[in-house]
Amino acid sequence: MINNFIEALPEKVRSTDDFEYGTKFRKKTNALKHRYVEINQLYKKYIALDLDEPGSAYWWEEKNLPPPTIVIVNPRNARCHYLYELKTPVYYTEEARRAPQKFYESIDSALTTVLKADLSYVGLFVKNPLHESWRVIKHNAIYDLEDFNEYIDLQYYKNKQKYEASLEGRNTTLFHNLRHWAYKEVKQHGSYITFQSAVDDQALSINKMFLAYSNGVLAAKEALSVAKSVGKWTWKHRYTIGTGRKNRGVLGLSDELSLEEKQSKGAEYTNIIRTEKVDDKIKLAIHNCKSKNIEPNHLNLTKNGLSESTYFKYKSAVENWVRLLT
Structure with a gap:
């Protein structure tokens, strides 16, 4: 579990020992020497919760919730952070789809409500589970977002x-x-x-x-x-806001466009949707490689969810995502 936590951090991590003195970006190995680290915000591998009440390390049991993957406890006041690790991370990049983000946020919000966690906590910095200041409780549990539906009436x-x-x-x-x-x-x-x-x-x-x-x-x-x-x-819609041009339908096409222009815009939209789906496949393959601690190269990617044809057709995109995520 701890190795997965380290692996999910970016190569440069904001960290601090005391927020009164600010935070600083450091290389991962140096950042992990500090009491608090910022978890990856573009690649959300964890649902992070801040429980401010003393003795809250086992509240998940009292609320009939699944065990957090990592519980990081402050031994001085018994307050803690819960980290629920996800099998498949949720991406918050420009190309990422909004639907998985909304599902992630709904689960996060529901867990916050059930556990009476800190409503002002935004999930940026967590207590570093490798630092000697904290007591760490680990559970061998990793989740799909859908797993939480067994414990939480999300619609409620x-x-x-x-x-x-x-x-x-x-x-x-x-x-x-x-x-x-x-x-x-x-x-x-x-x-x-x-x-x-x-x-x-x-x-x-x-x-x-x-x-x-x-x-x-x-x-x-x-x-x-x-x-x-x-x-x-x-x-x-940044190029059309304030121009007086109306957005119509899914594509936001103006009636003033010719048939050829509308067809061209339609083709562009189709390409965007197709690219999003391809990006998801690429990111999942990279994640699979990272979870196995193997290099996300051509051979390993094609063994972990990415087809040969997709790899070569979108090779530049693959290389870009590898640089971004590793």
Whole structure:
């Protein structure tokens, strides 16, 4: 389990011994000497929860939930972090699909509610399970997201969140304030990653306005879920926002386009969908190699879920993903 945790970290990791003195990017081997490390945000291998109450290391048992893969306990106050490891990571890159992200976020939110975990925790930094400051409890358990449906009535928590949000309109307020801000902000960014980071920060800032509401602020991860939807849509439509051109249907095609132009746009859209599916296959094959601690080269990738034809047809994409994920 600990080896998997190390493997899932990027090569450069933000870390610190004390947040009052800030954080710093360090090589993985050096970062792991510090008390807190940032887990990978583009390649979410874990559901991370922060339980602020003393003696919460075994709350999962009391709530009839599956055991966390790693529980990292502060021996001074018995507060802890839960890490649920996923068999297949959820990607948060520009090309990643939103549906798996929403499923991940729903499970995360439901676990946070059931365990009464810290609503303000956004899942960035965790207690480093290799550091001597902490006591570590390990369970030989790795999950598919679907596995949590056996323990959690996900629809119940979705309905509960919708009901609570409707009482005060917090989600609606956040969504509309954030999207109008994002329409202007997107013009200041040259990459999706920097733009989405700015949207996330703004969403958390807007969320603080709800301190005056009877229900208080939204859970940080719920606010970030809204941010992901706003950021992805805004980035995708960044060239048409503010131009007066309407988005129609799935493709957002204007009636002013000729038949040939619409057919061309349709072909582009088909290629995007096809590319997303190919990217998912490539990323899964790389993940399979990493989980087996083998190099993601041509031979190993084709033995772990990627066909020969796909490898050679999309070789440049394969090489790009290998560089990004390893």
